Amino acid sequence: MTTQAENTSSGLMAKAVKEGIFAGFIAFGMFLLYVGIETYQNIDNQLVWRTRWGLLAVFVVVAAIGRFLTVAFFKPMVDRRKLAKAKTGVLEISSEKSFFHKHFLKIALIALLLYPIGSVMLFGPQGSLKYVDNFGIQILIYVMLAWGLNIVVGLAGLLDLGYVAFYAVGAYSYALLSANFGLSFWVLLPLAGILAGFWGVILGFPVLRLRGDYLAIVTLAFGEIIRLILINWTDVTRGTFGISGIAKASVFGIWSFDVSSPNYFPKAMGLATSSAWYKIFLFYIILALCLITAYVTIRLRRMPIGRAWEALREDEIACRSLGINTVATKLTAFATGAMFGGFAGSFFATRQGFVSPESFVFLESAVILAIVVLGGMGSLTGIAIAAVVMVGGTELLREMEFLKLIFGPDFTPELYRMLLFGLAMIIVMLFKPRGFVGSREPTAFLKERKAVSGSFTKEGHG
Amino acid sequence: MASGTNTMNDTILKVEHLSMKFGGLMAINDLSFEAKRGDITALIGPNGAGKTTVFNCITGFYKPTMGMITMKQREGKDHLLERLSDFEITKHAKVARTFQNIRLFSGLTVLENLLVAQHNVLMKASGYTILGLLGLPAYKNAAKAAIEKATYWLEKADLVDRADDPAGDLSYGAQRRLEIARAMCTGPELLCLDEPAAGLNPKESLTLNALLRGIRDEGTSLLLIEHDMSVVMEISDHVVVLEYGQKISDGTPDHVKNDPKVIAAYLGVEDDEVEEVIAEVESEGGAH
Structure with missing residues (x-):
């Protein structure tokens, strides 16, 4: 047995070396003219050429070694893993989970709770601003929006391309009611959610008779209509100028974050005056909102209404044959999703202190939808991971100063974020067509809870 | 017992002068028949005779051009099915159906499929979700009862071992049985089956016969469309034969044969x- 194994491994090495050399030759042939020779204009405007043997050598060596490593190590490893999987008979959803896997949610929650404290300790209050605000809050807003949209798209299978409309309704509800009536954040937060949910029902009524592509187009149009109303109804919304000076959230009306206020929170707590404390406070608010969204979604999935949503995604006609009022069921999904969008919107308004129609363009809807699809429709964990990767990734691009050394000082990496976004989506969809978490947790079980593979679930058609 | 035999013999479904026109095509032409409570009534006929159209009219998926369909419930309440929409027919008139091409929720588990069928009962118990979200015991009890009812039908359909598997993972015959079990979980008085034996092998066909008889003996009347004559002649009490949207024969299996x-x-x-x-x-x- 051992000799045979050695034989095959030495055979494999020989094969790998051969293929590596071959790849090197091909690379040499391909890049000789493109890389090895360069033409340029000299000072007399003459076209002259020079050779770049060093660079060509790098290309050839990378190709050769890359091919060698692929054949010698990477492919056998993949094959071995596939074989081992096939032998155990366990499909992609393994029952043996590591400690990290089992307690992933608890670890993630503790990490999130400690995140602002840790960043203040590491970078000081002012230095933590970037991490708490740009990364933490930004990502969590998208997590919440995507979880809200997940109810509509992931559970009920209704493709909504105008989700940002409800985000806008929530944001403007807060901005207008707070500016005109002086209501506080804690009164307006639920109110904004209710108003957005109400708009969800109003928009839903005419729209939900449609299915599939038609529904998607009409929701897209509604999203744009809301934005155009915000731009053109200048008496109320001040049009493209937007509404600025939106009141900050207070600590339940006890302390305030206005520096001029007598009970300024950091002063009351004996902390240095800094805007970082407010951001940390906001971080915990959006974290709590996210957790509420997750909790409600998890609970709703185990309710008859949540099961009806998923059944609707699977087969609408069968739903009707079982006595389920599909119109009412779709409306509740639409309204619930819209409500969470409204919560997120009012939070957005208080965080920015400024809202304008520019924040609610179609691109936002597309990004939120992309996060839901990438995460795996219906999976809260997958969507959270997708939001971290997508939103955190684009934020990270702003930090990539070193790229300027490679591509020149004019290079602004964040301009390429949509390009990278698209590239990342293509890659993920190629390798994980059902998103990061493709399987589905059943809502009830008789003997054991087995995840349902993504190959059985449907995406819904309207 | 006298009242018992009386209920066994009264009409559960009365179809009168039913016509259905698709453009110029008269799919059903002035069809009248009755189904008796506690019977298995079979609707047979060559392909294109209009059997599935009759079914779709009865279960509200089509609105008939003309005619009246009356569903008489056990408590004596009458429903005019042509006036109800599809989901109301299952919800209020207690008529459940299955489909010729199986329509399961393939991404939900077998158990979940049966729980979705009990949607209306559970909705009420959960106080239209609001009370259920608060975690009140009333909903918990109802949920437990729903799982028990589902388990009962899983046993009947011989699917208990597969309860936690996705419905799409079942074999064809098992999917057929699951669809019937799911329809039964809505608590119907009349169960309409559209070709339940299509694509089954002889052995599966036999277990299906047993399942259908069991359903009838528990007091649910059946109306079925079937091509498989061995199933029809074996289990049905009453056969209606359609051709070109018209009734050509009506009576016991022997009479029709x-x-x-x-x-x-x-x-x-x-x-x-x-x-x-x-x-x-x-x-x-x-x-x-």
Whole structure:
């Protein structure tokens, strides 16, 4: 047995070396003219050429070694893993989970709770601003929006391309009611959610008779209509100028974050005056909102209404044959999703202190939808991971100063974020067509809870 | 027992002068028949005779062009099915159905499929979700009862071992049985089955017969469309034969089996007999 194994491994090495050399030759042939020779204009405007043997050598060596490593190590490893999987008979959803896997949610929650404290300790209050605000809050807003949209798209299978409309309704509800009536954040937060949910029902009524592509187009149009109303109804919304000076959230009306206020929170707590404390406070608010969204979604999935949503995604006609009022069921999904969008919107308004129609363009809807699809429709964990990767990734691009050394000082990496976004989506969809978490947790079980593979679930058609 | 036999013999579904027109095509033409409570009534006929159209009219998926469909419930309440929309027919009139091409929620587990079927009961118990979200015991009890009811039908359909598997993972025969079990979980008085034996092997067909008889013996009446004559002749109490959207025969399986018009419709007739049969049919139609 051992000799045979050695034989095959030495055979494999020989094969790998051969293929590596071959790849090197091909690379040499391909890049000789493109890389090895360069033409340029000299000072007399003459076209002259020079050779770049060093660079060509790098290309050839990378190709050769890359091919060698692929054949010698990477492919056998993949094959071995596939074989081992096939032998155990366990499909992609393994029952043996590591400690990290089992307690992933608890670890993630503790990490999130400690995140602002840790960043203040590491970078000081002012230095933590970037991490708490740009990364933490930004990502969590998208997590919440995507979880809200997940109810509509992931559970009920209704493709909504105008989700940002409800985000806008929530944001403007807060901005207008707070500016005109002086209501506080804690009164307006639920109110904004209710108003957005109400708009969800109003928009839903005419729209939900449609299915599939038609529904998607009409929701897209509604999203744009809301934005155009915000731009053109200048008496109320001040049009493209937007509404600025939106009141900050207070600590339940006890302390305030206005520096001029007598009970300024950091002063009351004996902390240095800094805007970082407010951001940390906001971080915990959006974290709590996210957790509420997750909790409600998890609970709703185990309710008859949540099961009806998923059944609707699977087969609408069968739903009707079982006595389920599909119109009412779709409306509740639409309204619930819209409500969470409204919560997120009012939070957005208080965080920015400024809202304008520019924040609610179609691109936002597309990004939120992309996060839901990438995460795996219906999976809260997958969507959270997708939001971290997508939103955190684009934020990270702003930090990539070193790229300027490679591509020149004019290079602004964040301009390429949509390009990278698209590239990342293509890659993920190629390798994980059902998103990061493709399987589905059943809502009830008789003997054991087995995840349902993504190959059985449907995406819904309207 | 007298009242018992009485309920066994009264009409559960009455179809009167039902017509359904698709553009210029008369899919059903003035069809009238009755189904008795506690019976298995079979609707048979060659392909394109309009059987599934009748089903879709009864279960509200089509609105009939003309005619009246009355569902008489056990408590004596009557529902005019042509006036109800599809989900109301299951919810209020207690008529459940299955589909010719199986329509399961393939991404949900077998158990979840049966729980979705109990949606209306559970919705009420959960106080239209609001009370259920608060975690009140009323909903918990109802949820437990729903799982028990589901388990009961899983046992009947011989699917208990597969309860936690996705419905899409079941074999074809098991999917057929699951669809019937799911329809039964809505608590129907009349169960309409559209070709339940299609695509089953003889052994599966036998277990299906047993399942259907069990359902009838528990007091649910059945109306079924079937091509498989062994199933029809074996289990049905009453057979209605359709051809070109019209009823050509109506009676016990034995009566229907020997009816020359049925034989002609199914097997065709010798050339010299055709005119004879046509004349016969026309004279009947004229008399009608």
